[in-house]
Amino acid sequence: MKKRKIWAGLSSAVLVAAPAVAQATALHVQPQAGIEAKADQTLLQLAQHQGHAAPAATAGGEGEGGEGEGGAAQLQPAIHVYRGIETIRGHLLVGAELIEAGRWADALPHFLHPEEEIYGSIRDQLKTFNIAPFQVALKSLSQTVKAKNKEAYVRARAALDERLAAAETAVKAKEENGTYFVLETALEVLQQAADEYEEAVSKGRIANVVEYQDARGFVLEADRLVGTVIPAATAKNADAAKAVQASLNELKATFPAVTPLKQAVKDSGEFLSAVAKFELQLGHLR
Numbered sequence: 001m002k003k004r005k006i007w008a009g010l011s012s013a014v015l016v017a018a019p020a021v022a023q024a025t026a027l028h029v030q031p032q033a034g035i036e037a038k039a040d041q042t043l044l045q046l047a048q049h050q051g052h053a054a055p056a057a058t059a060g061g062e063g064e065g066g067e068g069e070g071g072a073a074q075l076q077p078a079i080h081v082y083r084g085i086e087t088i089r090g091h092l093l094v095g096a097e098l099i100e101a102g103r104w105a106d107a108l109p110h111f112l113h114p115e116e117e118i119y120g121s122i123r124d125q126l127k128t129f130n131i132a133p134f135q136v137a138l139k140s141l142s143q144t145v146k147a148k149n150k151e152a153y154v155r156a157r158a159a160l161d162e163r164l165a166a167a168e169t170a171v172k173a174k175e176e177n178g179t180y181f182v183l184e185t186a187l188e189v190l191q192q193a194a195d196e197y198e199e200a201v202s203k204g205r206i207a208n209v210v211e212y213q214d215a216r217g218f219v220l221e222a223d224r225l226v227g228t229v230i231p232a233a234t235a236k237n238a239d240a241a242k243a244v245q246a247s248l249n250e251l252k253a254t255f256p257a258v259t260p261l262k263q264a265v266k267d268s269g270e271f272l273s274a275v276a277k278f279e280l281q282l283g284h285l286r
Contacts, residue, residue: 064117064192064214075188077125078181082171083188084122085164086221088114088138090189092157093224094217095145097258104148109210110217111142129170134163179232180286183244186222187282190251190275193218197254198268206260216255223248233285240284247277 064087075083095110115138126133137160144153175181193215200211226233226248233241251274254266266274 064113064196077128078171078174079185079188081122081125081129081131082168082181082185083192084118085167085171086185086189086225087192087218088118089164089224090193090217090219090221091118091214092141092160092217093220094213094258096157098213099145099150099153101258104145106209108142108145110213111145113214114138115142126167129167129174131167131170132163134160134167137163177286179229179236180282182225182229183233183282183285186225187275187279189218189222189225190278193222193251194268194272194275197266197271200260201264201268204264204267205262206264209260212255212260213258216258219248219251219255223252237284240281243281244278244285247274247281250274250277 074080091110091114095107098104098107098110115135119135119138123133123135137156141153141156141160144156172178172181196211196215196218200206200208200215202208206212226244230241230245233244251271254264254271254274256265
């Protein structure tokens with residue numbers, strides 16, 4: 001999956017994709033003295049030449065586990081594990097919506113992806129945070145969805161939710177600034193949502209429903225996650241917290257329903273712009 005965001009510190013970022021992105025955001029990276037931008041040089045290439053990089057973020061990813069592409073800076077272990085937990089939750093969230101609608105077959109990919117695409121990327125780090133392995137719980141849940149067994153699904157889901165909650169507690173226990181840590185993780189989840197949404201949209205239409213639903217689940221989970229710390233964020237900087245919530249509301253409006261309309265509500269550039277608005281508030285909430 002492609003990444004379009006590069007860091008120039010938490011107070012500024014540049015989004016590079018289609019020209020629509022440049023029009024959707026007024027963020028720019030200025031060349032440093034002595035660096036000449038060639039006519040055919042993209043903003044991404046220029047910023048990389050200037051040495052901008054995320055201090056604790058990855059500039060690219062392979063699948064939803066976020067394994068970095070060549071040369072990409074890696075996430076700090078705590079954020080990496082916490083993001084994995086939250087993207088798993090995002091899949092479960094949208095999968096549950098589909099099950100409630102009686103669409104078991106459509107829900108199944110969202111119960112398979114956590115084990116197939118995410119768990120493997122965090123497995124080796126679980127012990128560091130005293131988190132018990134939970135791959136068996138993931139597999140048990142997906143099997144109940146395959147069987148379309150509602151009662152077994154409810155039990156397996158409750159058991160997995162308990163394991164995920166314990167994992168979240170274990171990771172956050174080592175963080176001094178829990179509010180900012182949660183906000184950083186939410187940003188990582190939103191960046192993953194942006195990747196999924198880009199894959200879903202083609203020529204202004206929703207071409208890949210599963211990717212659309214992935215993006216929806218991740219945005220809704222990021223919103224839930226931010227909701228757990230918004231009182232503390234508001235106490236720190238009310239205006240920044242309000243702007244963060246506004247950007248989330250803008251992103252949620254991209255997904256009017258779990259079953260998408262044929263016409264996309266936003267193009268990928270507009271989606272990225274809303275993620276950038278979220279990101280640019282984090283410096284005020286540290």
